[in-house]
Amino acid sequence: MSSEGEKKPGSTGGEGWEPNIVAFCCNWCSYAGADLAGVSRFQYPPNIKVIRVMCSGRVEPQFVLRALELGADGVLITGCHIGDCHYLSGNEKAEVRMKMTADLLEMLGIGRDRMRLEWISASEGEKFAETMREFTERIRELGPNPLTNGGEDSG
Amino acid sequence: MTEKVGAVLVIGGGPAGIQASLDLAEMGLKVYLLDERTTIGGNMARLDKTFPTNDCSMCILSPKLVAAGRHPNIQLIMNAEVKGITGEPGNFKVRMKRYATYVDETKCTGCGVCAEHCPIEGVNEFDMDLAPKRAIYIPFPQAVPLVFAIDPGLCIGCGECKQFCKADAIVYDYESEVESDLSVGAVLLAPGYDLVDPKVKTEYGYGKFPNVVSNLDFERILSASGPTAGHVIRPSDGDVPKRIAFIQCVGSRDAQTGNTYCSSYCCMAALKQAVIAKEHTEDLEAHIYFMDIRAFGKQFEEYVTRAEEEYGVHLHRNNRIANLVEDSNGDLILRYHEEAEIFEEKFDLVILSAGARPPREAKSLAKALGIKLNKFGFCETDGFTPLDSSAPGIFVCGAFSAPKDIPDSVAQASGAAGKIAGLLGEVKNTLVQPKEYPAEIDVSGQEPRIGVFVCHCGINIGGVVDVPAVMEYAKTLPGVAYAEQNLYTCSQDTQEKIKEVIEELKLNRVIVASCTPRTHEPLFRNTVREAGLNQYLFEMANIRDQCSWVHMKEPVKATEKAKTLVRMAVAKARLLEPLPVSKVQVEPSALVLGGGIAGMSAAIAIANGGYNVHIVEKSDRFGGHLNTIYHTLTGLDPQEVLEETRKEIEEDEKITVHLNSTLEQLSGYLGNFESKLSDGSTVKHGIIVVATGGLEYEPKEYMYGEDEMIIPQTELGRRLAKGEFDAKNVAVIQCVGSRNEEYPNCSRICCFTAMANALRIKKEHPETSVYVLYRDIRTFGFAEEYYNEAARAGVLFVRWDPESPPVVTKENGQIVIRVTEQFIEDEIVIKPDLVVLNAGVRANPDNEELAKMLKVPRTEEGYFLEAHMKLRPVDFATDGIFLCGLAHSPRLIWESIAMANAAAARAMTVLSKGEVESEGATSVVDADKCRGCGDCEEACEFGAARLVEVEPGVMKSQINEILCKGCGTCVATCCNRAITLRHFRSEQIMQMIQAALDLEGKT
């Protein structure tokens, strides 16, 4: 993992560092899943801030890049399961697009692991919470975004 | 014949009465919603949470209260009762009497200063007498109408309130009661139920032992806005209980009180209360003592499993608690039988799951309106017409006809509205005006002036997040002109407040930081519209579902996150812009998929409402599953009903029949669907009703298919009907293919079928022995009577445990069943000459394909998933598509019929409007930037994006805003950034990203 390789001592955040994560949730399934996690009181870390979009297909690569550039340590994109997209195939397009974005992140030395695409349905409150826990942990392992800590811009 | 009147009187303002009123009002009928109380909401307003989703009751009810309170076609008549009726269906005169509240409802602002100064304190019935109220009061903070009332029993006439009332709303010299007449075309009864007074069960010491409370008392104790502010404490000493017990069937299934019926909801309510109590106090131990656990609704069984396995709630089956005594600490010692021994257990708090009894006004209502009550005092209805009272033109819904839970009540409410639409369809829109909004204020060129309303949501948010701090923080953000905090931002008084503030401070953007936009955005959008703002100048921050509820143990971090979420909302709000909506004509016809009893009933109801219907049935005849059913528990002949219904379908000119046909292709949207059917026809329609039914499970267990002595229950029914039954020793096995790992839920109907068959055998072949091998008997409601009757008739009930199910073998040509009976804990051997498998229900496998075509969700078991389990049982989240019958979940025949009427009513709320508004949040193309590459056309699934030759040789994309669904996929696809999705513009999202990451909070 290139980003791990680049991690400098001290940039693991030291004391008080908390991963900062932006999540894009589609309105119909994954945002509803997030609400269900709430209604069911499934607990997860508060590091993630959700931005609601109508469909995962709305998420542009530039959103991900911009978030990382501004210091996000991780970006999560969630949508309906393949086949369940409220708009039929928005999530399929998101999948293609996000794969490209991940490659780009890898090339830039930020590391593809800082971004994740996950399908979460309206009835998967527990999965939503679990994804939040897991992804936060993963980002914690990866340490702070290299861009914000003087990490090199290119691999 | 006298002329029909386009108005309806709805009696009772609980969730059923409210739903019916909203549906009727939306269909263009004038509604008078009358209640004996001073507010609407009924018993649901008292509940803390609701099963099986654990949704906060007030959270889901409050928007409905507000909607009913503000609907221009609904007039609330509070503190009133009906006295008599004359006339005929279509044109009644109803005599009513209103009791004075001594407050002028047109003047009262609900500010509450009067109550602050009232020196008199009494008990608040709304809080089950556990909290005080003043002599001038509102029963609960979210009250609708938000009008204070004087309790004449408490008021001493001191004049304090009058002196302090700035609005001059208090009028002591009102006449104490005034009679008047209402002119209506129909009456709908929805007075709900009252709780059995647990005091009548003296052995449980209610009213004597302070730590014995009723289930409704406990709801109030659990409620954040209740007498203990949501702290679970026991009444005697305020201690936090560590061990609590629920006693089920208090005043239900009980010969002593004469209430031999089952109250239907108490099992699930107790489970829910146990789960919620454990959420309040982690190390709490909760025990439930019951006879049968009756979790027969959609996904209820999974809830039971979760309560038991995940929350560790202790379930004690087969238990009727003999009595309980109090010790010197106020603890309670419960005596019960288990495994033939007597045990004693000590608890800190005991909750009595009191059943339902008829509402107190039942007798006077019956007398005034001339309707019949059944022997228990509930409204009498006939088997297959559960929505008709005994008097024509007077309909019934909800718990008044039989105890039932909220979704079933709400479905009945819409169903009754559908029937009324059939009666009064031709006079709709004669007495009402369409809703008018004030002209939109032009905010173009104005600097953002944002108002932020931060909600405590009782303690749902405020208990974790420091709401005042969030409010103060909001004030510091650029563009924010105003911020305030509310106990409940969704309450009606706050809506008024929001409108006032918008006007006063000339706000041009509004943010509510509370719960989820998925449920509450429409309410607040409507509020800003009423204040003259375009509805898209509103934004929400979800600081409850995605903050306080999921970070319950980290209040400091949750507060920080809430601030960030508000900052993000403000960042977006600064860039919000008013969006125009366009209107679309509604094709005034319906497509009904499925020709079973549900589909047929829905089709007839819609046709009766005056609209054309196309009904599509896959097979060559109507009736579906009902074709295989020959008798029911109540003795009615389903084949007769089926025949009549079929005839109606065939004779109705408004109904076009498509047999041997399926839906092949669907295009369009709410109001303007177009379907291609496999019979070659193309149909245009405004709405869709999904009624594709279910199937009988084909057993894999109990040697099914290996021996002709082993048959499914439908075959037994057929043999009985055709006189082919001759067995001497019948064993009926219940829960075949239900409540197991593969299919976790209950099939709801099999216990009824078992009783119907067993009773028929006993009647026609008294010499035949019948064994019913069961896990729980779930004859809910009045069907409990038939269970008792079967036991009296000599049917032998053998209870087995899922750990050791019956074993069927064949030994020397004889079928042998071995089963361990739970009561006696011993193996029983039965040698039947007929084994009947009561096979459960399965979702229609066609649902999978159909769900894709309709773009609607399904449950794991393959049933369709409605928009909301509690309050929107027949709606899909997608507008214009509705569901009923077994497509939703297993249900009884009469329940399917009621639900079909409900789907029809909901459909008619769309059809009757004539036009629908398009979404404003659609995509637009910047023609200057568009290079005409066509990527968007390819990406758009809805045919909304099209390349058009604008001048010779120049192709540009154009997006049809009626077809555009606003997903934004085209935006992300466009390489040239020529497309903008309104309301989710890239700049708006970029600003939100920046705000999310701006840890110093400078933006």
Ligand code: FES
């Ligand atoms: S709507 Fe959820 S991914 Fe498209």
